[in-house]
Amino acid sequence: MKIQHSETERHVLTVTVDNEAGILARIAGMFTARGYNIDSLTVADISENHSISRITIVTQGPPSVIDQIHAQLERLVPVHKVTDLTEAGPHVERELALIKVSGTGEKRVEALRVADVFRAKVVDTTTSSFIFELTGAPDKIDSFVAIMRELGLVEVGRTGIVGMMRGGTAA
Structure with a gap:
């Protein structure tokens, strides 16, 4: 059973990744393995040569869980950058x-x-x-x-x- 915290917050994360087979499955698997939920997920190629994709993930959790998600996404090899738009500002x-x-x-x-x-x-x-x-x-x-x-x-x-x-x- 997942415990709900009163300080649960909604966060929008953008993840810039190599556009390669299996990366989306690895990211979704990381969420699944740790019991984190994805409220929204979008992916699109963003480079002229089709080598980079941008993944936008909306998730919820207390600040400590959001920090864990951010850190674990950054550890995935084909990930170039993770930005928490919610924390970064307007x-x-x-x-x-x-x-x-x-x-x-x-x-x-x-x-x-x-x-x-x-x-x-x-x-x-x-x-x-x-x-x-x-x-x-x-x-x-x-x-x-x-x-x-x-x-x-x-x-x-x-x-x-x-x-x-x-x-x-x-x-």
Whole structure:
């Protein structure tokens, strides 16, 4: 049984790694072996020659666990750099979601009205459904999905969080 601490904090970590087979499995395995949870995980190639990838991990834990995660990630051989955006200072977090809503009549009109308020884009439509694309902070997406549940929510797909430090330098 995992003990929950009152000082549990949410942290966004970025990990720059060699773009090689198995690195994601090694990182996920490190979390699994120690009983740490990953709330969100995104990976993308970030170099012109496809040799470097950036992994963004959202996790939670007391400060001592976050410190352990940071230290253990740095020990993995193909890892170049680990940055805790939460600790490093002001940063931007964004996520993309596709949300399918089914409905007719007033519910359909209301779904379109709410989508406009949230600046969600209609990327597919039929006579009985929409697929909305929404980009923003995770809590914005959570709020949109909660409202759409009442209007005919069918399905949700989310990319996971991507984060970056504010300002003119790299994290």
